Amino acid sequence: MKERHFGPVWFIPGENRGKYPYCHSVFIPDAGILIDPASDRGRLERLREENTVREIWLSHWHEDHFMHLDLFDDLPLAISAPDTQPLSDLDALLDAYGLDEDFREYWVPLYKDLFHFRPRIPSRILEPGEIVACDSLTIQVISAPGHTPGHLAFYFQEPEVLFLGDYDLTSFGPWYGDVHSSMSSTIESVRRLQKIPAKVWLTSHETGVFENDPDQIWDKYLQVIQLREEKLLHLLGEPRSMEEIIDACIIYRKKREPRAFFEFGERAHMRKHLEKLTQEGRVVLEKGKYHLL
Ligand SMILES: [Zn+2]
Known part of the structure; x- marks a missing residue:
């Protein structure tokens, strides 16, 4: 450049x-x-x-x-x-x-x-x-x-x-x-x-x-947020633990190294999305798994 x-x-x-x-x-x-x-x-x-x-x-x-x-x-x-x-x-x-x-x-x-x-x-x-x-x-x-x-x-x-x-x-x-x-x-x-x-x-x-x-x-840049949420909701078609949600690699698409970067980022973003969906009353955590309501 x-x-x-x-x-x-x-x-x-x-x-x-x-x-x-x-x-x-x-x-x-x-x-x-x-x-x-x-x-x-x-x-x-x-x-x-x-x-x-x-x-x-x-x-x-x-x-x-x-x-x-x-x-x-x-x-x-x-x-x-x-x-x-x-x-x-x-x-x-x-x-x-x-x-x-x-x-x-x-x-x-x-x-x-x-x-x-x-x-x-x-x-x-x-x-x-x-x-x-x-x-x-x-x-x-x-x-x-x-x-x-x-x-x-x-x-x-x-x-x-x-x-x-x-x-x-x-x-x-x-x-x-x-x-x-x-x-x-x-x-x-x-x-x-x-x-x-x-x-x-x-x-x-x-x-x-x-x-x-x-x-x-x-618009495309912000739509990424919406796409991440849609993928998460789709994944929650059946109850999932946080580890299963991280394994789905919604943010980074596949497992990458180092974990301290990619797994951390995956978890951090999924946590934000789950917080939002929980506040909206669309998702609930029960017995260690996230469920759709
Ligand atoms: Zn920055």
Whole structure:
């Protein structure tokens, strides 16, 4: 993928098309603001050496957005208030994912070695609706909770560029598997972002740059949630235990390794769907199995 410049907004592609564990970064050279430093370490090192980075912003606390934050340890860090805590401590981060003990053994060394995790206290909080005026452009901070409670999108007013972060319009669909993720807020946030008039849309993963209105892609992205629910309801044609539901691989389609990633993600999302269906009075848990009502 190629680096793209939309006036004062630079799109820095992540390695491997910004697929996890990478993401695409956004850089505003005039203001020295680098958003989500987990794209390409070599490119970010060059930006660092050129002395052009003055502040790091995070769209949210996930590791595939802060992987190379260690290059900028001495610079101010900005994030939303609700997403601050997981960055302050590795246990708090693993708790925010709801990771069980046996999976933590897998993740702790990865956080240290691959993701260069070091506890960080942000030097400033990005407030929803905040307007940041720079020389060359005006940035609007947009609260877009769901994926995480404090997930932010950014609208760059003059070039009419909208950065959607992890509402990434991929065929995988949205992630809402953390303890404090919300499926309904994800849908609301995506619909709200969809209404913002823009000329260019940037996302954190894969395609990354949309220069035509991604009209139907928004719908397809959200339809993934509905499809997951339909598959689960179909599976519950007979009562199923949580383990049987996980074995159906509704999220990832087949069993994949490492379990600490894929089985965790499968369970986390199925739990959210089952909570929703239970609240709606459509599913009940009895004797360790989920039943349709
Ligand atoms: Zn994320």
